[in-house]
Amino acid sequence: MPRLVVVSNRVADPRKTAAGGLAVALGEALNATGGLWFGWSGNIVERNEAGTQAQPHIQRAGDVTLATVDLTQEDHDAYYLGYSNGVLWPVFHYRLDLADFDAGYIGGYRRVNRLFAQQLLPLLRPDDLIWVHDYHLIPLAEELRALGCRQRIGFFLHIPLPPPLIMAAIPAHEWLIRALFAYDLVGLQSQTDLAHFARYVYTEAQAEQAADDRFSAFGRELRVQAIPIGIDVDEFAMLTEGREAQETLATMREQYAKRRLLVGVDRLDYSKGLPQRLRAMRSLLQRYPGNCNSATLIQIASPSRETVGAYNDLRRQLEGLCGSINGNYGELDWMPIRYIHRTVARKRLPGLYRASRVALVTPLRDGMNLVAKEFIAAQDPADPGVLVLSRFAGAAEQLRDALLVNPYDSDGTADAIQHALHMPLEERQARHQRLLANIREYDVHWWQRRFLEALQQ
Structure with a gap:
């Protein structure tokens, strides 16, 4: 099996039971392939200490490599608190009344996803499988593709995907869905989420269904499946x-x-x-x-x-x-x-x-x-x-x-x-x-x- 590269907002040591959830789920495959887990370090630094030229922090966790990057306060507030949890989280949970659409957080969200792509790219091998996780990183594949990445990239959304009319309340909602089409595979938690995705791309993007689980839109083809996560x-x-x-x-x-x-x-x-x-x-x-x-x-x-x-x-x-x-x-x-x-x-x-x-x-x-x-x-x-x-x-x-x-x-x-x-x-x-x-x-x-x-x- 090719090396597995996992990308998520936060990184955890898969050897620690207390890490729970995602670490338990992915530890097996990461260990079996000598994998790489990449994400934010959790550290907030001054602007002149971060930036696109800084090197990721690298450490070993058994057979797994952990690579993390720091964020500035401005980037953290816009990418994490602002767009991810101030816009995407409430809308994806159907709470339009709690979404802060007017604060201009989207620039920081794009900027941090671009930073992640720039920092991750030099660590990749030609035959890696890349698995990106959750709403914080929806545009990451598009940023990687723009830098020349040709590896297979999958994305899993751990939270629900809302119906088309709720999704359409997000300014630049089409950009978000278009970004998903830079992936080779998108996994969703439920058949309901899959139905919402299909309805959106049919009505908003005039998509065509190329096969049972394949959709063609924006000049690309994407495979989408409902693959519900379980526990050990x-x-x-x-x-x-x-x-x-x-x-x-x-x-x-x-x-x-x-x-x-x-x-x-x-x-x-x-x-x-x-x-x-x-x-x-x-x-x-x-x-x-x-x-x-x-x-x-x-x-x-x-x-x-x-x-x-x-x-x-x-x-x-x-x-x-x-x-x-x-x-x-x-x-x-x-x-x-x-x-x-x-x-x-x-x-x-x-x-x-x-x-x-x-x-x-x-x-x-x-x-x-x-x-x-x-x-x-x-x-x-x-x-x-x-x-x-x-x-x-x-x-x-x-x-x-x-x-x-x-x-x-x-x-x-x-x-x-x-x-x-x-x-x-x-x-x-x-x-x-x-x-x-x-x-x-x-x-x-x-x-x-x-x-x-x-x-x-």
């Missing part, structure tokens, strides 16, 4: 048996011996539907009073982009809702919601998942959502918990045996939670067996192989 089920099962997870499981069972636990684990982000989830809990207590002094939701909301105003507003809203619900329904020895605004160690999460009767994974929109799959992997097959899953998460296309809900419907979600809390053991076992079979078949190794095989064809 065996790795997560091993974490579940680890010391930290077992300690957490024992603590939860001791402290909540007379309670039924529900769990939510999310970044603090407006796409995750956290206020709606808390309102569903309030509806559960109103509609089904038997849950009072019995059911407890542990909601972990890890800090995220705390310098952005929308996130501070969300945090205040959540704190207000938690205070109101706990104040109205709590007892001296019981609170319906335990809200935790910090990151919980990944090694402890499986214990929390296994101790919980129900997981609430109810984003308003999500590309995939791997918490849903991790919850399934952590369960005891003899006495599994129940997954309540938003139909607007990409995972819902695969995990049809979860209880699918509309997170905007508080009463409907409350009804599903009540069903989950009282689901008979036999039904829980049957649903879990089918869900576990699905995440095993379509795990992270399948995702990696499927994408790279398609890229090499």
Whole structure:
């Protein structure tokens, strides 16, 4: 197999379990090919220390080479905070009201993608396979092609792709889609995303379908497939048996011996539907009073982009809702919601998942959502918990045996939670067996192989 070159906004050491997500997914192929992982260092430097002539920082992580570049404050603010997370993130999650279209961030976004291309090009070999990740780097292939790069380049979008009319709200939206046609392969999380892409290129770019998964537009041909990302089920099962997870499981069972636990684990982000989830809990207590002094939701909301105003507003809203619900329904020895605004160690999460009767994974929109799959992997097959899953998460296309809900419907979600809390053991076992079979078949190794095989064809 040719050497794999991975490009993403941030770089992680694939040897470290705590790196999670992308590092676990790509570590196998990177190690097998003596691969290169390229991205931003995380460092902000003065302008005269950065720039296109600076050399990338190179270090080894076993058989993998890590290459990183620094950014100036101006470039970071425009490329990362501004265009990536101030325009693309809200629009791709259907939140046009939160997008900052008028700030002129696009210049910085283009400039940093050009910088990445200039710094990466000298590190490439003629037969490399290049795999670019996520919305921060949509135009990277076009910048590489302009410098003469002829290697095969694939792109995977980890977040959802919006419908054409929402996409068209972005100034220069055609430029973004045109840039995708510089890739050889684009991978999307779901069939819904693939349908949105097809509708866009047909209506906005007058594309022609050259084959089942090939589109011709802008004088180029592009292959696009839905290749949903998974988790390493065996790795997560091993974490579940680890010391930290077992300690957490024992603590939860001791402290909540007379309670039924529900769990939510999310970044603090407006796409995750956290206020709606808390309102569903309030509806559960109103509609089904038997849950009072019995059911407890542990909601972990890890800090995220705390310098952005929308996130501070969300945090205040959540704190207000938690205070109101706990104040109205709590007892001296019981609170319906335990809200935790910090990151919980990944090694402890499986214990929390296994101790919980129900997981609430109810984003308003999500590309995939791997918490849903991790919850399934952590369960005891003899006495599994129940997954309540938003139909607007990409995972819902695969995990049809979860209880699918509309997170905007508080009463409907409350009804599903009540069903989950009282689901008979036999039904829980049957649903879990089918869900576990699905995440095993379509795990992270399948995702990696499927994408790279398609890229090499």
